[in-house]
Amino acid sequence: MLLENLVLGRTVEINVYREEYRYHLVSKVESTSASRLCVTLIASNNKAFQFKPDDRIKIVYRDSEKIWEWDNVKAGVIKKGKASLHYFDIVDGGSSFNRRNAYRVTINQETMIGYYDQYGTTAKSSEMQKFDLSEEASAPPNLTVPQFVHGYVRDISETGVGICSNYEFNIDDGMFLNIQSHYGKLPVRAKVVRKADRNPAKHKYAKYYGCVLLQTDNKLSKYIFDIQRMAIKSQKEHEDEEELRKELKKLERGILYNKSKSAGSGLHIKGIKTVSDMEDKVKTMPRQKVEGIVTADEVQEREVKIRQRQKIEGIITEEEAREIEMKKEPVPRQKIEGIKTAADVEEEMKKRKENKEPSPAIEGIKTAGLK
Numbered sequence: 001m002l003l004e005n006l007v008l009g010r011t012v013e014i015n016v017y018r019e020e021y022r023y024h025l026v027s028k029v030e031s032t033s034a035s036r037l038c039v040t041l042i043a044s045n046n047k048a049f050q051f052k053p054d055d056r057i058k059i060v061y062r063d064s065e066k067i068w069e070w071d072n073v074k075a076g077v078i079k080k081g082k083a084s085l086h087y088f089d090i091v092d093g094g095s096s097f098n099r100r101n102a103y104r105v106t107i108n109q110e111t112m113i114g115y116y117d118q119y120g121t122t123a124k125s126s127e128m129q130k131f132d133l134s135e136e137a138s139a140p141p142n143l144t145v146p147q148f149v150h151g152y153v154r155d156i157s158e159t160g161v162g163i164c165s166n167y168e169f170n171i172d173d174g175m176f177l178n179i180q181s182h183y184g185k186l187p188v189r190a191k192v193v194r195k196a197d198r199n200p201a202k203h204k205y206a207k208y209y210g211c212v213l214l215q216t217d218n219k220l221s222k223y224i225f226d227i228q229r230m231a232i233k234s235q236k237e238h239e240d241e242e243e244l245r246k247e248l249k250k251l252e253r254g255i256l257y258n259k260s261k262s263a264g265s266g267l268h269i270k271g272i273k274t275v276s277d278m279e280d281k282v283k284t285m286p287r288q289k290v291e292g293i294v295t296a297d298e299v300q301e302r303e304v305k306i307r308q309r310q311k312i313e314g315i316i317t318e319e320e321a322r323e324i325e326m327k328k329e330p331v332p333r334q335k336i337e338g339i340k341t342a343a344d345v346e347e348e349m350k351k352r353k354e355n356k357e358p359s360p361a362i363e364g365i366k367t368a369g370l371k
Contacts, residue, residue, distance in 0.1 A: 003032040003090060006061060012039060013060040014075075014088075017218065018052065024189075024214040025049060030085055038078070038085045045130040048084065051075040059088055070094040104157040105227040107179070113151045113165055115175045126174030126189035126214060146176075151205060153179060158221055160212050161190055164198070164205035171195065174214070181223040189215040 006012075006029050016023040027039035037059065042049040051057065059070040073088045115124040128144060151165030156179065169175070169192050179186040190211035200206040306319060340348075 002093075003034065003037055006032050006037070008032075010061070012037070013062075014039075014042070015058040015060065016051070017056040017058075018054070020218050022213075022216045022218060022220075024212065024216075027086065031080075035090050037088045037090060038080070039088070040086075041077070041084045042086055044127075047130075048077060049086070051086075057088065059090070066096045068094050068096050103224065103228055104155050104160075104162075105224055105231065106155045107153055107227070109153045109180055111151060111153055111177050111179075112148045113163065113167070113175050113177050114146045114148050115169075115173065116146055122170070124169060124173040124175065126176045126191070151177075153177070154208070156220075156224065158213075158216075158224060160193075160210065161188065163190070163209045163211060164203070165207055165209070166205050168207065169195065169209055175211070179220065179223070181219070182226070183217075183219040183223055186217040186220050186223065187215075188213055188217070188220065 008029050008031070010029050012027060012029055014025040014027065016025065025042050027042050029037065030040055031038045055075070056071075057073045057075050059073055061068045070088075070090050070092065073090055075086060075088050077084055078087050079085075115126065116128045118125055118129055128146070149165055149167040151163055151167070154162040154164055156162070163175070163177075171192055171194070173192045174189065175192070176187065176189045179188060190213050192209045193212050194210040196208045196210075198206050198208055
């Protein structure tokens with residue numbers, strides 16, 4: 001957004017980050033140029049707010065539903081005629097975001113709300129009213145001592161806080177309080193911008209006040225981010241538990257069944273393995289090879305390969321050769337001339353016995369029948 005498009009007289013917010021604190025200042029647009037914004041002098045008790053060189057300054061301008069920001073601007077005081085103005089030199093085109101995007105966290109903390117009365121008016125302030133030395137001695141004691149009332153912080157964001165109390169505050173009244181955190185006490189100053197009544201029969205505190213933060217500890221942003229992160233984590237865990245509870249309920253009703261008996265893919269619960277899953281894993285797991293041992297699967301595989309071999313004309317496979325060998329009839333032994341086999345001698349002796357022929361004499365050997 002161009003600075004020239006800022007409406008004259010419209011409110012702008014100035015956030016000053018100084019050391020451990022953030023100051024929230026408010027002023028009105030007096031004049032604009034391409035790179036400079038001039039606003040009504042920011043002063044308290046006729047003393048102008050002094051910007052320091054090390055301050056980190058952010059300008060915030062609200063345009064209907066959008067918020068425009070210019071960060072890291074430089075500030076100072078100039079004179080225009082008889083009036084003194086604060087000016088801010090802008091170095092970039094700024095950025096916009098929706099006001100609703102400011103993350104608000106619920107903390108529901110009991111607290112003590114402090115405020116200072118203002119001299120001559122019923123207004124409340126988050127800071128003690130400053131007096132000249134001549135006036136300070138005559139100032140009423142209640143103006144220099146803070147007043148405290150009970151209340152609690154319902155929610156908080158980087159820019160605002162929701163406070164409940166039974167004390168009656170008015171719009172633009174200021175207050176101060178402490179936010180309890182794991183970083184310790186975080187002091188804040190705030191101003192009421194809206195208020196609403198609550199049902200005292202249902203709530204401990206009957207008044208609700210929407211406040212804009214005027215000054216905060218820099219650790220407040222970290223604290224809000226920590227709560228946001230824990231809330232998101234808790235919500236995610238709750239959603240996971242709810243989903244698991246639903247799936248277990250379906251499991252109890254028998255919707256989860258064995259995938260081997262199901263036409264579809266079984267219902268799975270993240271992180272839980274069914275018996276069917278384990279069986280499938282075992283089936284698909286390759287068996288380990290042991291050296292020297294042939295498994296049944298390997299034998300079956302070899303037989304399948306042999307059966308699947310194609311017949312090649314003129315070539316006999318090893319299996320066919322074994323079959324032929326088993327079917328062959330015994331081949332008679334060939335007769336060798338001049339050599340009698342044991343079977344020949346046995347047959348000849350059998351014939352002689354039948355014919356009662358004497359056994360042939362062997363030279364040099366006497367038989368039992370010779371004299």
